[in-house]
Amino acid sequence: MTRHDDLEMLQELLPVWVRGELDSAQTREVQAAVDQNPALQDEVEVIRAIYAARRDPPEGLEGGVIESVRGVPTRRNPSWALRIAAVVIVSLGSVAVWQQLRSSGAGGYMLDAAVSDWGLDEGIVAGGLVFDELSEEDLAVLLKELDENAS
């Protein structure tokens, strides 16, 4: 590293030195260099003047900014909102359909039939295959029995 590089590096450290943010070894090194170099002393004076002249924010700015930020409406993730809405709609829809079936009796009939009188396959074939396979005479006998039972 050349002397010019060394000087440039020291110059770049001056603001940090003025702010008191160097470690003790670097502080001593910069202090020694400044003591021996009038050009660095001039530069330190300028840096001190700049640092001393730094502006404080106007009174009330901090509070104003906090108020503004609190006034910003929060946005939820729309994909999550849509998913939640979809689940709620499907759940409510299922409950409504189930209640509708129960109140109209259709569900109750289907449930009762499935559980008590018929096996599942009997329910399916009773009106189709069984009646189709009956002869005209057997069908007549069956209808007569049904009429008698009904009366």
Place this chain on the structure above:
Amino acid sequence: MDALVRTHHGSVFRMCVGILRDPDVAADATQETFVKAYKALGRFRGDASFKTWIMTIAGNEARAQLRKAKRRRESPLEEAKEVSVGTEDVVDRMALVDQAQRVREVITHLPEKQRLAVTLRVEEGLSFREIGEIIDSTEGSARVNYHHGIRRLREILK
């Protein structure tokens, strides 16, 4: 977010003053900077420090306000002063004001990148890499701008 505002509003304000050169306009820009940062918080990736990130937003916001002011031709910020006022004029005009005001006034007349490189280094203690990110240039360019700015201030303030 309140804690972030408390920690950084002074730096953001000074950054905005550094570009806008008007404390009132800079206060508005500071407010807008934090609102935009809050809305964009989800996009903060953490590969820069929060300070560098919000100072970059502040720089963009201040420049946007500067462009708006120019379009409206209100010209409260007098960008032209930078080139039209010579060193001696500045020193003469500042003879009667106190040292801090004098220094601020002199800094105001540096070109923007020199002004920001000097103030971000001296007032905020940022590294040249961070300064480069904020003023949209390389680390080397930030370093050169800093040295030129300091040299010029030494000449003027001597």
